[in-house]
Amino acid sequence: xxxxxxxxxxxxxxxxxxxxxxxxxxxxxxxxxxxxxxxxxxxxxxxxxxxxxxxxxxxxxxxxxxxxxxxxxxxxxxxxxxxxxxxxxxxxxxxxxxxxxxxxxxxxxxxxxxxxxxxxxxxxxxxxxxxxxxxxxxxx
Amino acid sequence: xxxxxxxxxxxxxxxxxxxxxxxxxxxxxxxxxxxxxxxxxxxxxxxxxxxxxxxxxxxxxxxxxxxxxxxxxxxxxxxxxxxxxxxxxxxxxxxxxxxxxxxxxxxxxxxxxxxxxxxxxxxxxxxxxxxxxxxxxxxx
DNA sequence: TTAGCTGCAAAAGGTTTGCAAATTA
DNA sequence: TAATTTGCAAACCTTTTGCAGCTAA
Numbered sequence: 211x212x213x214x215x216x217x218x219x220x221x222x223x224x225x226x227x228x229x230x231x232x233x234x235x236x237x238x239x240x241x242x243x244x245x246x247x248x249x250x251x252x253x254x255x256x257x258x259x260x261x262x263x264x265x266x267x268x269x270x271x272x273x274x275x276x277x278x279x280x281x282x283x284x285x286x287x288x289x290x291x292x293x294x295x296x297x298x299x300x301x302x303x304x305x306x307x308x309x310x311x312x313x314x315x316x317x318x319x320x321x322x323x324x325x326x327x328x329x330x331x332x333x334x335x336x337x338x339x340x341x342x343x344x345x346x347x348x349x350x
Numbered sequence: 351x352x353x354x355x356x357x358x359x360x361x362x363x364x365x366x367x368x369x370x371x372x373x374x375x376x377x378x379x380x381x382x383x384x385x386x387x388x389x390x391x392x393x394x395x396x397x398x399x400x401x402x403x404x405x406x407x408x409x410x411x412x413x414x415x416x417x418x419x420x421x422x423x424x425x426x427x428x429x430x431x432x433x434x435x436x437x438x439x440x441x442x443x444x445x446x447x448x449x450x451x452x453x454x455x456x457x458x459x460x461x462x463x464x465x466x467x468x469x470x471x472x473x474x475x476x477x478x479x480x481x482x483x484x485x486x487x488x489x490x
Numbered sequence: 491t492t493a494g495c496t497g498c499a500a501a502a503g504g505t506t507t508g509c510a511a512a513t514t515a
Numbered sequence: 516t517a518a519t520t521t522g523c524a525a526a527c528c529t530t531t532t533g534c535a536g537c538t539a540a
Binding site: 286304306307313320322323324327331332333334335336337339340341342343344345346347350 | 475
């Protein structure tokens with residue numbers, strides 16, 4: 211089934227006139243294997259186990275292409291590097307300013323607030339791209 | 351009254367064993383004059399009109415000192431540089447991913463959500479440090 | 491006097507870009 | 516063949532840091 215997903219993504223790539231290359235195959239595979247948030251750096255490390263030639267800039271470029279394709283998204287959890295994940299795994303993030311721990315929120319966590327912003331400001335909230343900060347139970 | 355505020359901040363600085371210097375005076379004045387969000391870059395430009403010698407790194411260091419003092423806060427509105435403002439002007443931000451326009455929210459905007467996160471996860475939300483993204487009316 | 495600041499230059503960290511060579515379709 | 520990707524090196528942008536000299540208290 212991971213293979214299905216891989217084939218499906220490669221198909222999307224081709225149908226846009228993109229090429230299927232060894233680096234891209236490796237990067238998408240690593241992304242599917244990771245199963246959760248990974249930084250570009252972590253991804254290149256994983257990918258280098260399959261092919262040590264693959265360069266970080268190729269990872270960034272592929273990630274960008276996959277983002278355009280709507281297959282990948284990235285989230286800013288804080289001051290450090292962005293983390294990437296497959297778009298079908300949509301969720302929100304709470305990050306502790308003190309210890310950095312992350313709480314994942316269900317997709318409906320902002321429905322009420324989103325409705326209110328829509329009504330009050332005509333603003334369509336999408337709080338997925340930046341995490342929300344605060345202090346977790348242990349650090350409160 | 352801006353002078354009052356300046357004197358008050360300088361007093362806080364001194365009471366911590368800090369020194370009152372010409373660069374600091376200029377930076378705080380510029381911050382008070384700005385009245386709203388400014389980047390470190392914008393701040394150094396404003397400050398250089400008073401004293402062209404003042405260096406960007408001094409601005410960053412002063413901003414850090416004032417943050418420790420609880421006088422200044424900074425917010426990340428998106429991918430660019432952080433913006434700084436006086437702490438007594440507390441509010442939240444909605445940023446349009448498309449056009450970058452900013453909506454300022456009143457200090458109680460997240461009360462309900464914060465209570466819910468507190469209850470459900472023991473997480474004390476503080477959504478001031480990173481803006482929330484979405485699409486404004488014009489870009490929806 | 492002396493702890494604390496400053497300017498400057500350099501580095502750090504994450505990401506992007508120019509380019510010529512390699513590869514896909 | 517023609518268009519797309521790649522690796523590499525270098526640039527980019529914001530912020531931080533090391534250091535020697537300067538200055539406020």
